[in-house]
Amino acid sequence: MTDATSSGDPAATLRLLWRDHLPEDTSPRRGPRRGLSIDTIVSAAIALADDDGLAALTMRRLADRLGVRPMSLYTYVPSRDELVDLMLDATYAAMPRPSLPESGWQERVRAVAESNKRLFERHPWAAELATQRPPLGPGQLAKYEYELAAFAGSGLDDVSTDDALTYLLGFVRGAARDIHSARATQRATGGDDQQWWDAVGPLLSQVLDPDAYPLASRIGTAAGEAHGSAHDTEHAYRFGLERTMNALERLAAGRAPE
Incomplete structure (x- = not known):
């Protein structure tokens, strides 16, 4: 549970x-x-x-x-x-709350994402907690106030700002869980993803029929060679953050006054 x-x-x-x-x-x-x-x-x-x-x-x-x-x-x-x-x-x-960048709301929001990623790296258990009813203490409210301020100048209304922050933090939380799980697996097995792939690759090449699984064979091989693993969690975080920011930018553009 x-x-x-x-x-x-x-x-x-x-x-x-x-x-x-x-x-x-x-x-x-x-x-x-x-x-x-x-x-x-x-x-x-x-x-x-x-x-x-x-x-x-x-x-x-x-x-x-x-x-x-x-x-x-x-x-x-x-x-x-x-x-x-x-x-x-x-x-x-205890989260550091330095002055947010003045270069634009996008950079401020990225800074919020990175700050939460560091929090979950220090305290992986925090990413596992269900927080639909958050602890409404001084730490929670100070964090919320600080992170909402990152969206200043985005043109989003109050409800959309809250939605955007929730969306961003949900992505970071999920990515942080994957990163922690991957690191825990490496510690438990004593080997990294490349070593795992070196072990399973030769056998997989014997049973994987490119004719039966043409897309899986081609794309899986390309991705594995590009990232050095079946799933690079840090790459997945960076890729996902860019897609998340793209979505928020499109949302803000649609709400900007004409």
Whole structure:
């Protein structure tokens, strides 16, 4: 089952996400004195997910990493669901947000794509999360505000701007998952795509009939020789980004005032 954001208690999640912006809770607490902080727990959870993937994130494993008992974590966060929202929002908050290029909205949008690709390279688990209900914390909103600003001057109306950003980020997320999967496969097998192709190529040439599969034979061979693999994920990202930008430029041109 895919992890999804905003799967926990909405009110509890928002209170935790905006904890630094709300009045401090000064009511007496029962039980032992708390020795951790939410920030410490979130940072440790992010590090665990970065190392081993989000599926490996359990409250018990996190507690082991922090050197505490699992039940003590529940005095900070109600459950793993709320913790995942805190983790993603923290990664968004930590994203660099330099001044966007002034050379045109297209270059600004490309910069947004590259920034998200780097985010998913640092935190591959973030690309696996279903975010139809995003964590509406300060990190998410700062990211959204920054990325919307990239479309200034495009001529798109508000709804189309949101649609265009969603379309762009969906492409980057999918490409990032493929890139991470390809790298994980190389690590697991100990060989790169060229080595894999060297192993399967001779046998494939014996069973692949060019007369039966003329297009697959010709085009597959040409693509493999051009990219050095059956599927070059970095090339696929660059190619896809150009096609995505072309689509957004056509959309903007159709909305530009006459």
